[in-house]
Amino acid sequence: MxxxxxxxxxxxxxxxxxxxxxxxxxxxxxxxxxxxxxxxxxxxxxxxxxxxxxxxxxxxxxxxxxxxxxxxxxxxxxxxxxxxxxxxxxxxxxxxxxxxxxxxxxxxxxxxxxxxxxxPEALLTVWHNVFTLGRLKPDETLLVHGGGSGIGTMAIQMAKAWGARVVATAGGHEKCARVRSLGADLVLDYRSDTLREDFKNLALTGAIDVTLDMAGGDFTPLNFELAAPDGRIVCIGVMRGSKAEIELVPILMKRLTLTGSTLRGLGMGGRAKGFAALQETMMPLVAAGQIExxxxxxxxxxxxxxxxxxxxxxxxxxxxxxxxxxx
Known part of the structure; x- marks a missing residue:
């Protein structure tokens, strides 16, 4: 052909x-x-x-x-x-x-x-990282960095359909408004000079159960601050840099998990398993219009x-x- x-x-x-x-x-x-x-x-x-x-x-x-x-x-x-x-x-x-x-x-x-x-890529990325590695449960709080991206827009909708609370970051007022329209409960502008204070003022410090992080870099210690006890932080990108200086004490005191993945790293069998799970759990929600x-x-x-x-x-x-x- x-x-x-x-x-x-x-x-x-x-x-x-x-x-x-x-x-x-x-x-x-x-x-x-x-x-x-x-x-x-x-x-x-x-x-x-x-x-x-x-x-x-x-x-x-x-x-x-x-x-x-x-x-x-x-x-x-x-x-x-x-x-x-x-x-x-x-x-x-x-x-x-x-x-x-x-x-x-x-x-x-x-x-x-x-x-x-x-x-395909967004559904499987979110399923594996948020629901498999992150073990997101209904009524928990998910933080999505980069909520306006293809993966971010999908993660917000999947998590909301799952019954979770969703906090997201996006760049600029217009993007934040559009991310909010997807169903995110709270949206913060990551370009803000007062981002840490903004999280604190919304009582989010120590309240995030799962973080889907596409940023890396200087957002890594921020993710530790925001994480709840037994929080799970899943890194899938390094838009803000591949290196971060971190304090290990929060990992010890909060019993945090920091992990990450790539889709190619899943291997053929892992991707096939993920697609089988998506066909059963998420595609009915796509067909119903809950995930768009x-x-x-x-x-x-x-x-x-x-x-x-x-x-x-x-x-x-x-x-x-x-x-x-x-x-």
């Missing part, structure tokens, strides 16, 4: 190329891609900072949505033409891609492929560089997508 895809010529140049995709292997389906999600890992890969595993495609792109175009051996539950979204081992910035069937979600009738492309993807901007496939620049600017709210449909 002929495809177009985005190739990394060098860290500053992404170009549109053509080739032929291999047939789907056992346990795989071929997806005719309508839209692909843009993720921060894609930027790191372009810059040479996110090594591609030996079993992964060197082509950018970790999530897609579209129609099933072919079905490999030993695959059940899918038919040609099904509307699906999938997490892939690279290759998403393309007009077609092979995906593991057990890393693929069938899209409900109320979710088109444009919205569907915003689901929020799209920031859609770029053409050949505009992949501009799409990544939009993400790097930090001005986006929700998911950035590539339109991979051939015209």
């Amino acid at each position: 002929h495809r177009q895809y985005i190739d990394i010529e060098n860290p500053d140049t992404l170009s549109l190329c053509n080739d032929t995709i291999a047939a789907a292997d056992a346990g795989e389906i071929t997806i005719a891609v309508d839209f692909a999600g843009v993720n921060r890992a894609d930027i790191l890969q372009r810059l040479g900072l996110y090594p591609v595993p030996d079993d992964a495609s060197p082509i950018l792109g970790l999530e897609v949505a579209g129609k099933v175009a072919a079905i490999g051996p030993n695959v059940e539950g899918f038919e040609i033409g099904d509307s699906v979204a999938a997490l892939v081992q690279g290759g998403g910035y393309a007009t077609s891609v092979n995906a593991r069937a057990d890393h693929t979600l069938k899209l409900p009738a109320n979710i088109n492929s444009r919205s569907g492309a915003a689901l 993807p929020h799209i920031d901007t859609v770029f053409r496939l050949e505009e992949a560089t501009a799409a990544q620049n939009r993400m790097q600017s930090g001005e986006h709210f929700g998911k950035i997508l590539l339109d991979c449909r051939q015209t």
Whole structure:
């Protein structure tokens, strides 16, 4: 099957190329891609900072949505033409891609492929980090740093649907208002010079059960201050730096857990287990409209560089997508 895809010529140049995709292997389906999600890992890969595993495609792109175009051996539950979204081992910035069937979600009738492309990476990231590693329970309080990001907007809705209280940070008055409209109970501007005092004035110091941290850096000691006894802090990004100076005493006194993960680090089996859990717990909420993807901007496939620049600017709210449909 002929495809177009985005190739990394060098860290500053992404170009549109053509080739032929291999047939789907056992346990795989071929997806005719309508839209692909843009993720921060894609930027790191372009810059040479996110090594591609030996079993992964060197082509950018970790999530897609579209129609099933072919079905490999030993695959059940899918038919040609099904509307699906999938997490892939690279290759998403393309007009077609092979995906593991057990890393693929069938899209409900109320979710088109444009919205569907915003689901796989965010749903699985939040599920694994907030609900599996963070062990968030109903009636607990979750703090989401970067509430206006694709993952942040999804985390807020998932946690609220779970019955949790949600506190979020976002950059600027407008973003804070939009994050609040998603259902967050409290939203603070991380650009504020009085952020620590703002948390304290809202009686949040020592009140956060689970923190989903995409910031790292100087937010790490802040997370320790805000954590409740037995609090869990899960780091999934280092937007504010990969190094932090911390006091160990709060970890001892509050019995805190500091952990983190990457999706690639989950391995094939871990991702498959996560998708099975999502199909059972979260996709019914998506079908019911309780969890809704929020799209920031859609770029053409050949505009992949501009799409990544939009993400790097930090001005986006929700998911950035590539339109991979051939015209």
